[in-house]
Amino acid sequence: MASNAQTQIRELGExxxxxxxxxxxxxLSLIQLTDSADIFDLMSSANRIRRHFRGDQVHLCSIINAKxxxxxxxxxxxxxxxxxxxxxxxxxxxxWEPVEKAALEARENKAQALGIVAAWWGLKEGPILDExxxxxxxxSKSGTVRADASxxxxxxxxxxxxxxxxGLHAYNHNLETAEEFFPEICTTHTYQDRVNTIRNLKxxxxxxxxxxxxxxxxxxxxxxxxxxxxxxxxxDIVPMNFLNPIPGTPFEVKEPLPPMEILKTIAVxxxxxxxxxxxxxxxxxxxxxxxxxxxxxxxxxxxxxxxYLTTPGADAKRDLQMIRDxxxxxxxxxxxxxVPSSLAAQIPxxxx
Ligand code: SF4
Numbered sequence: 001m002a003s004n005a006q007t008q009i010r011e012l013g014e015x016x017x018x019x020x021x022x023x024x025x026x027x028l029s030l031i032q033l034t035d036s037a038d039i040f041d042l043m044s045s046a047n048r049i050r051r052h053f054r055g056d057q058v059h060l061c062s063i064i065n066a067k068x069x070x071x072x073x074x075x076x077x078x079x080x081x082x083x084x085x086x087x088x089x090x091x092x093x094x095x096w097e098p099v100e101k102a103a104l105e106a107r108e109n110k111a112q113a114l115g116i117v118a119a120w121w122g123l124k125e126g127p128i129l130d131e132x133x134x135x136x137x138x139x140s141k142s143g144t145v146r147a148d149a150s151x152x153x154x155x156x157x158x159x160x161x162x163x164x165x166x167g168l169h170a171y172n173h174n175l176e177t178a179e180e181f182f183p184e185i186c187t188t189h190t191y192q193d194r195v196n197t198i199r200n201l202k203x204x205x206x207x208x209x210x211x212x213x214x215x216x217x218x219x220x221x222x223x224x225x226x227x228x229x230x231x232x233x234x235x236d237i238v239p240m241n242f243l244n245p246i247p248g249t250p251f252e253v254k255e256p257l258p259p260m261e262i263l264k265t266i267a268v269x270x271x272x273x274x275x276x277x278x279x280x281x282x283x284x285x286x287x288x289x290x291x292x293x294x295x296x297x298x299x300x301x302x303x304x305x306x307x308y309l310t311t312p313g314a315d316a317k318r319d320l321q322m323i324r325d326x327x328x329x330x331x332x333x334x335x336x337x338x339v340p341s342s343l344a345a346q347i348p349x350x351x352x
Contacts, residue, residue: 005038011044014348017052024228031220031268039264044297045269053275056096057331058323059302062106065309066091067118076250077187077213077243080119086248088310093131097137103144108339109305109316110330113146115172117309122153133166140167154197155190160204170207173197175229177212178222185216187219197232208236214265215243223265227272240266242283259291263298270299277302285314295324
């Protein structure tokens with residue numbers, strides 16, 4: 001006979017598959033599950049929801065740390081904050097050449113997009129914004145991969161519009177965690193600054209990639225609060241990062257989340273955000289270990305390939321093999337992969 005939990009998982013799964021929604025209280029009850037058999041049932045339902053709304057294609061993207069270290073902000077998880085003493089590299093905003101090289105590598109790895117990422121507070125009018133727009137335009141016009149970016153806080157819509165005009169497709173700006181928990185992770189800017197940035201991006205017609213980091217000491221309730229905040233903001237892509245504690249940061253001592261807790265969290269996010277691109281990003285290798293392939297069964301539809309900002313990622317070829325072994329397809333299969341730089345300029349703009 002099915003347990004109460006199994007009955008609830010089945011009923012909620014069927015409701016979501018039929019186009020319905022789950023309530024905040026229902027998501028809370030799912031994330032409190034502890035029995036591994038129930039969590040496997042939850043993952044199985046989340047897998048059906050992923051398949052129904054996203055198909056069997058896995059979206060891949062890559063990032064480049066285009067301006068590293070020395071950040072004025074004090075996010076306690078981050079190796080790049082100038083508040084903490086870490087081994088993280090430091091350099092100014094990169095020229096086109098290394099960005100072009102990263103774009104070609106990303107394409108070889110079947111990534112559709114390269115995110116230009118900078119460690120700083122955010123963007124204002126001035127020479128740095130001019131340089132950023134130039135780099136986005138170069139990447140966009142190269143036709144190698146889509147131009148995405150993660151460049152911090154944007155307080156004015158007109159800045160977002162300049163990025164859009166330069167050819168930007170999607171912008172990553174995480175909520176990071178629940179509003180109630182945000183002051184525990186950062187005090188140099190506010191949760192509201194982040195929400196305002198997302199609104200400015202959306203008003204400029206830029207796709208928003210926004211999620212957060214798990215395992216920073218937040219409660220399960222906080223995780224559900226964040227999922228519903230992302231739903232309300234109608235973000236397009238939801239990156240889920242799992243803390244990889246960096247020596248020298250205040251969070252270096254945090255206990256990692258158990259893999260089953262991570263998989264359950266991904267599954268509940270799929271129930272709350274059934275149609276969205278859910279991307280498992282930083283920390284998947286160290287936290288999920290041998291259970292990494294299960295992230296797709298738990299409802300993820302995307303992941304990052306290549307290195308992270310300050311930590312190495314998994315071998316891209318092994319990631320692609322893992323995806324294919326699961327019967328899934330990188331959503332850029334069919335494209336030719338390796339592109340000599342001399343040809344990059346001849347590839348017509350990629351349609352997504
Ligand atoms: S704003 Fe970004 S780069 Fe700066 S400390 Fe926070 S997470 Fe790190």
